[in-house]
Amino acid sequence: MFVSGFTIARNVVKADYPIKEAVFSILPLCDEMIIAVGKSDDDTLAYIKSFDSPKIKIIETVWDDSLREGGKVLALETNKAMDAICPDADWCFYIQADECLHEQYIEPLKLLMKKHQNDLAIDGLLFNYTHFYGSYDYVADSRHWYRKEIRIIRNNSQIRSYKDAQGFRKNDQKLKVKETDASIFHYGWVKHPKQQLEKLKQARKLWHSDAYLENEYADINEYDFSTVDSLSLFKESHPKVMIERILKKNWKFEYNIKIKNLGFKKTILHFIEKISGWRVGENKNYKII
Numbered sequence: 001m002f003v004s005g006f007t008i009a010r011n012v013v014k015a016d017y018p019i020k021e022a023v024f025s026i027l028p029l030c031d032e033m034i035i036a037v038g039k040s041d042d043d044t045l046a047y048i049k050s051f052d053s054p055k056i057k058i059i060e061t062v063w064d065d066s067l068r069e070g071g072k073v074l075a076l077e078t079n080k081a082m083d084a085i086c087p088d089a090d091w092c093f094y095i096q097a098d099e100c101l102h103e104q105y106i107e108p109l110k111l112l113m114k115k116h117q118n119d120l121a122i123d124g125l126l127f128n129y130t131h132f133y134g135s136y137d138y139v140a141d142s143r144h145w146y147r148k149e150i151r152i153i154r155n156n157s158q159i160r161s162y163k164d165a166q167g168f169r170k171n172d173q174k175l176k177v178k179e180t181d182a183s184i185f186h187y188g189w190v191k192h193p194k195q196q197l198e199k200l201k202q203a204r205k206l207w208h209s210d211a212y213l214e215n216e217y218a219d220i221n222e223y224d225f226s227t228v229d230s231l232s233l234f235k236e237s238h239p240k241v242m243i244e245r246i247l248k249k250n251w252k253f254e255y256n257i258k259i260k261n262l263g264f265k266k267t268i269l270h271f272i273e274k275i276s277g278w279r280v281g282e283n284k285n286y287k288i289i
Helices: 019-029 044-049 072-083 103-115 193-204 210-216 240-247 263-276
Strands: 003-009 032-038 056-061 091-094 099-101 124-133 135-140 148-154 159-162 167-170 176-189 231-233
Touching (some): 003 019, 019 032, 019 099, 019 103, 032 044, 032 072, 044 056, 056 072, 072 159, 099 103, 103 176, 193 210
Parallel strands (some): 003 032, 003 091, 032 056
Antiparallel strands (some): 099 176, 124 135, 124 148, 159 167
């Protein structure tokens, strides 16, 4: 069984993405790791080149900054990375620059991929999501955050990145997937407030005009984490690859988890989900088989 990892990167140094941790969190599962590095305004390419592994293969790309409709450029760049994958690969593991896989899931995932290696009815594997917010101690738990997404796909040229690269489609149809017990740890909302604002501005450029961004952030110097709707405490362990970064945290964020800024309707839906596990009206970009 041959497994290819793949991801994309651009301006990850300036916005302090944990891309090294992301890459090395899945590297034990991968026979190769494709990193599509877009032309950047910082030292992203040099930083990626410093990663010490013979498995890593870098391709250099140029992002089309005129594509500001629904983050489409993210999917186009992800497809470039996919197109560089070894033709002999059986499975492809996609990881975004602010995501990590806990090492406890490596062996179970390896067994699951081997189990379904020849079952062509299965297009991919579905992961749970843990979204950290503000610091490494809090998890965002409202319905605003997606609960599941596909991160392992079969090596099939008909499977392409979808919309803003959150998921995948096969001939524009939802993928048929098997659920896993693994959770992707999403750290995209855990940074110093100034870097969080920089990351947000960078991301919003993929959706909005420069004029809109200048107006939106004209008087803002750092991100206000207190505007969140609902958080809970994280009581488990982080991936080992994240420990050094966590120890270097240089800001403070504390939150009263009893505070819920949900409104009446969302409070009811939040309560239903917590007691039943059912998320009313949940968008599912996949078909579980």
